[in-house]
Structures are given as structure tokens and as C-alpha cells.
Amino acid sequence: IAGITQAPTSQILAAGRRMTLRCTQDMRHNAMYWYRQDLGLGLRLIHYSNTAGTTGKGEVPDGYSVSRANTDDFPLTLASAVPSQTSVYFCASSSSGGAGDEQFFGPGTRLTVL
């Protein structure tokens, strides 16, 4: 693999179900991020991790949790999905999270909660 991969590509989920979106990067980047993208609202940060073993809350963290057990993987879990979590989810990574670091984005997961 090269860059960032996300799985699944798309998913239709019943409300109340638990769902984990997977994200893996092979660039040995320290910082990783989860965003959701909704029409007219742009990308909004859900959770982030500056290094393995640490995580932090972004702008819209409610209903989501993350873990960062190692450098490469950063899964996002919806404990009990609700229709308002219907969105496109992007995982991203950057070398160190410093000022000039560009973020590299995965291909996204399109999630529909019914």
C-alpha cells in the first residue's frame, strides 16, 4: 500500500448499530486526523492524534471515539449510529502536525445511517 487507505469505501448502516471505520497509513506519519465532510459545511475535525498513544477531540467529537495503538492505524468508532452521522468521512495524516505540515487524505468512506 502507498499513502492512506480507508475501509470500507461505503456503508449503509441501520440506526443504533456500532460501526468502525478503518484507516491505515504507511508513511510513518506521527499525526493522524478524522474529518467529516457535509455539503455546505466543509471538512470538520472529529478527532486527532499527534502521536501513537495520544488522542484529542476536534470540533465535532460527540458520538465518535478513536484509538491510536500504533503509528499506522487510526480507527474511528460510532458506538450507536444516528442519521445525523450520515456523511463522507476522511482520514488524514501529516508528518508531525507542525505548522507547515501538509495533510495527506485517504479516499474517504461514504456512510449512510438509516
Place this chain on the structure above:
Amino acid sequence: GQNIDQPTEMTATEGAIVQINCTYQTSGFNGLFWYQQHAGEAPTFLSYNVLDGLEEKGRFSSFLSRSKGYSYLLLKELQMKDSASYLCAVRDGDYKLSFGAGTTVTVRA
């Protein structure tokens, strides 16, 4: 919270120039990024400005004025493949990236 404003849509003709403006009010400032996003795809990095002035990269240039909270992305010699959304993003004092809603540029023949 952060406030980043950019126009929703712009239309231009192939071969022309288009300027996408972005104004921001954020808690601290550690740089401004422009990303390009084609429909159904991931955003990709275009440019980064942290000091005032113009950064040129081929057909694309980005300008920053920190005192005015203002940036623009200039796309020259427009091509059909430039039809995409352009996202302005500001890295705040906590080093988090906040994005504007994006500007959809349509290039017409």
C-alpha cells in the same frame, strides 16, 4: 470558534484567470493552506502560506495578508481539469486545521 469564508461557486472560461478569495478569523495563526478536491475524491494539497506575500507554483499562486486575515488562490490559464472545489484551511494557534466550506469552480469551454 473559527470563521473562514470563501465564495460558494465561481465559473470561468477555459484559458482565463480566476481568483478565489478567503477571509478568516481564527484563534491564533500558524499558516494557511489551499487544497483542491475533485468531485468524489480526496482533497489534495496545493499551497501553503505562513508569511505575507505571494507564493507561485506553476499556474497556481497563493497570496496571504495576515493583518487583513485574507488570502487568495489565483488559477491562471484555466483548463477543464481545473473544475473542482478549492478549500481554504487555516492552522490555528493549537495547530489544528479549520476548513472553509469550499469554492466550486466550473471551467467552461
